[in-house]
Amino acid sequence: MVGGGTVGGGVYQAIDRNALLIASRTGVLLKIKRIAVKALDEPRSVEIPVSLLTTDWKEVVNDPEVQVVVELVGGTGVAREVILAALEQGKSVVTANKALLASHGEELFKVAQENDAALFYEASVAGGIPLIRSIREGLVCNRFLNISGIVNGTCNYILTQMEALGHGFEEVLKEAQTNGYAEANPALDVEGHDAHHKISILASLAYNAWVAPEKVYREGISSITGLDIQTCKEWGYKLKLLGTVKHISREADVDHIQVRVAPTLIPQTHILASVDGVFNGVSVRGDVVDETFFYGRGAGQDATASATGTTHPNEPDSTGCCASL
Amino acid sequence: MVGGGTVGGGVYQAIDRNALLIASRTGVLLKIKRIAVKALDEPRSVEIPVSLLTTDWKEVVNDPEVQVVVELVGGTGVAREVILAALEQGKSVVTANKALLASHGEELFKVAQENDAALFYEASVAGGIPLIRSIREGLVCNRFLNISGIVNGTCNYILTQMEALGHGFEEVLKEAQTNGYAEANPALDVEGHDAHHKISILASLAYNAWVAPEKVYREGISSITGLDIQTCKEWGYKLKLLGTVKHISREADVDHIQVRVAPTLIPQTHILASVDGVFNGVSVRGDVVDETFFYGRGAGQDATASATGTTHPNEPDSTGCCASL
Numbered sequence: 001m002v003g004g005g006t007v008g009g010g011v012y013q014a015i016d017r018n019a020l021l022i023a024s025r026t027g028v029l030l031k032i033k034r035i036a037v038k039a040l041d042e043p044r045s046v047e048i049p050v051s052l053l054t055t056d057w058k059e060v061v062n063d064p065e066v067q068v069v070v071e072l073v074g075g076t077g078v079a080r081e082v083i084l085a086a087l088e089q090g091k092s093v094v095t096a097n098k099a100l101l102a103s104h105g106e107e108l109f110k111v112a113q114e115n116d117a118a119l120f121y122e123a124s125v126a127g128g129i130p131l132i133r134s135i136r137e138g139l140v141c142n143r144f145l146n147i148s149g150i151v152n153g154t155c156n157y158i159l160t161q162m163e164a165l166g167h168g169f170e171e172v173l174k175e176a177q178t179n180g181y182a183e184a185n186p187a188l189d190v191e192g193h194d195a196h197h198k199i200s201i202l203a204s205l206a207y208n209a210w211v212a213p214e215k216v217y218r219e220g221i222s223s224i225t226g227l228d229i230q231t232c233k234e235w236g237y238k239l240k241l242l243g244t245v246k247h248i249s250r251e252a253d254v255d256h257i258q259v260r261v262a263p264t265l266i267p268q269t270h271i272l273a274s275v276d277g278v279f280n281g282v283s284v285r286g287d288v289v290d291e292t293f294f295y296g297r298g299a300g301q302d303a304t305a306s307a308t309g310t311t312h313p314n315e316p317d318s319t320g321c322c323a324s325l
Numbered sequence: 326m327v328g329g330g331t332v333g334g335g336v337y338q339a340i341d342r343n344a345l346l347i348a349s350r351t352g353v354l355l356k357i358k359r360i361a362v363k364a365l366d367e368p369r370s371v372e373i374p375v376s377l378l379t380t381d382w383k384e385v386v387n388d389p390e391v392q393v394v395v396e397l398v399g400g401t402g403v404a405r406e407v408i409l410a411a412l413e414q415g416k417s418v419v420t421a422n423k424a425l426l427a428s429h430g431e432e433l434f435k436v437a438q439e440n441d442a443a444l445f446y447e448a449s450v451a452g453g454i455p456l457i458r459s460i461r462e463g464l465v466c467n468r469f470l471n472i473s474g475i476v477n478g479t480c481n482y483i484l485t486q487m488e489a490l491g492h493g494f495e496e497v498l499k500e501a502q503t504n505g506y507a508e509a510n511p512a513l514d515v516e517g518h519d520a521h522h523k524i525s526i527l528a529s530l531a532y533n534a535w536v537a538p539e540k541v542y543r544e545g546i547s548s549i550t551g552l553d554i555q556t557c558k559e560w561g562y563k564l565k566l567l568g569t570v571k572h573i574s575r576e577a578d579v580d581h582i583q584v585r586v587a588p589t590l591i592p593q594t595h596i597l598a599s600v601d602g603v604f605n606g607v608s609v610r611g612d613v614v615d616e617t618f619f620y621g622r623g624a625g626q627d628a629t630a631s632a633t634g635t636t637h638p639n640e641p642d643s644t645g646c647c648a649s650l
Contacts, residue, residue, distance in 0.1 A: 018466050018467070018612070021466075022466050128614045128617055130464060133455075133458065133463045134458070134459065134463070136350075137458060138447070138455020138459070141346075141631055142343070143346055208350065271596075274596050287342075288627050289632075290622050291622075292621035293619070294619060295618035296614065303613075306466055307614075
């Protein structure tokens with residue numbers, strides 16, 4: 001593992017606790033060989049034996065006994081170097097890094113394919129929901145007509161609180177920052193960048209073509225007022241930050257799709273309207289299956305750890321589908 | 326394929342329409358070689374070329390070019406013979422037959438394992454939801470604490486209509502039979518047998534041990550009155566037929582679980598309460614991921630076809646997990 005923060009600690013804890021269970025189900029005993037961290041003596045929410053720690057990520061990636069590299073540092077700098085170095089050695093990589101995938105996914109999946117290595121990213125979108133696997137495998141016989149999702153827990157928490165308390169955006173944001181539901185610098189979430197990364201990944205996956213983030217319309221929630229929320233409520237709607245991939249037409253074997261992130265009115269009777277607080281919910285409509293809906297925690301230590309922990313070294317057929325994202 | 330009825334027609338149509346799409350995603354081009362039906366000249370909702378039809382299921386199972394046998398006849402007689410004959414030849418089998426799996430699953434998975442063949446059953450529970458795959462793979466690093474599901478669309482439709490219209494059970498049942506949402510003999514659904522089969526399958530899968538259906542408590546909805554529904558509503562609940570697998574305790578590496586099907590009060594604020602009409606919804610709580618929730622069509626031509634169509638001959642790692650259910 002590279003990264004021993006909140007999510008890294010969650011992954012360590014989950015594997016420490018359930019390794020035998022996972023082995024009984026998959027035939028593979030996961031063992032964490034080494035964890036690269038910023039500093040050996042940082043305070044951690046989950047205790048990790050010092051003998052596993054190193055401050056040099058190359059000690060993880062270059063260790064010949066390491067078969068799978070889990071990248072959990074975030075950002076698009078070191079994280080990219082780590083992933084490229086691992087893939088170039090033919091090692092499987094697991095990442096939760098949606099910003100990196102959205103901006104450099106085309107490069108990363110190309111390198112993965114060239115080196116016959118697998119790149120897994122279940123935790124990058126809606127961490128606690130096995131959504132990537134469901135789109136890639138469970139619903140594989142469907143042409144996707146619409147994917148609409150509440151994929152940013154911070155925004156959804158703020159909008160839910162604004163409706164419940166009748167408070168304005170700034171007031172609720174401050175409360176969310178105090179409670180740890182929003183970052184000190186909240187722009188990544190409230191301006192829609194995070195949801196934008198995630199919906200770009202889902203669009204790329206569903207249509208097997210690279211969707212460049214700069215072509216995707218993005219609008220956040222920072223200009224939403226208490227009056228907006230109340231008016232929507234009176235009209236029978238909930239206001240949610242929704243990421244949407246919509247199939248527009250198909251001509252000469254080419255699919256035209258519209259991808260966007262924006263505050264959206266959802267009828268109170270639709271199941272997406274019942275997704276409140278920090279939870280995520282994604283509706284997927286396929287031409288064969290009609291509408292399916294997935295719900296769960298989108299982020300946080302354990303939800304992301306659950307998604308990260310699903311991958312094991314002899315995981316099959318992943319290279320093909322993943323590498324072509 | 327063995328069986329050319331409603332679901333069989335749906336599978337044929339889905340593969341006919343999306344075979345190239347599926348091939349582009351999986352690398353496998355599905356081709357339907359032969360379909361065994363009761364009579365060649367039966368009326369069908371989906372047109373199937375007569376050249377594909379036969380009335381002898383052995384012509385399907387014994388054809389050396391057939392690699393995967395899809396069993397869609399239902400029941401526990403011929404269906405069992407078909408599946409055993411295919412597995413004994415080492416052929417993969419796909420089935421939507423929950424009654425057969427619940428009653429003979431132990432035998433079928435044993436034969437599958439002995440012959441190194443795979444037995445897939447995604448469509449047997451909550452057809453339109455990739456639930457089996459999510460429990461087996463997507464949530465594999467979780468110990469399951471609770472699985473609670475609305476898994477019978479007929480019962481859910483009846484209870485939804487009773488609440489919406491204020492009518493009694495008998496009246497709504499008749500209307501459901503007229504609309505095709507309930508069978509002429511409704512006992513399999515309304516007495517909870519169908520949900521009972523499904524929750525037994527989910528319990529067996531989640532705990533990797535055979536859960537004998539006769540040990541599972543079962544209660545249907547036929548004695549529910551309009552007054553019951555109204556009283557629940559006034560108290561802030563919805564009444565749903567719920568299948569539940571509940572982890573009770575773990576002692577000396579042995580899990581004690583409670584499995585049951587019964588009308589259950591659900592707080593109106595819980596997401597399961599928003600599952601209305603013929604839809605299915607299943608909440609899965611894991612020790613790592615916390616609560617996740619899956620929603621979609623449970624039955625019908627297309628939803629079941631979507632689940633059935635997900636499996637392809639070189640589907641990986643399935644034998645191990647499946648064979649031990």
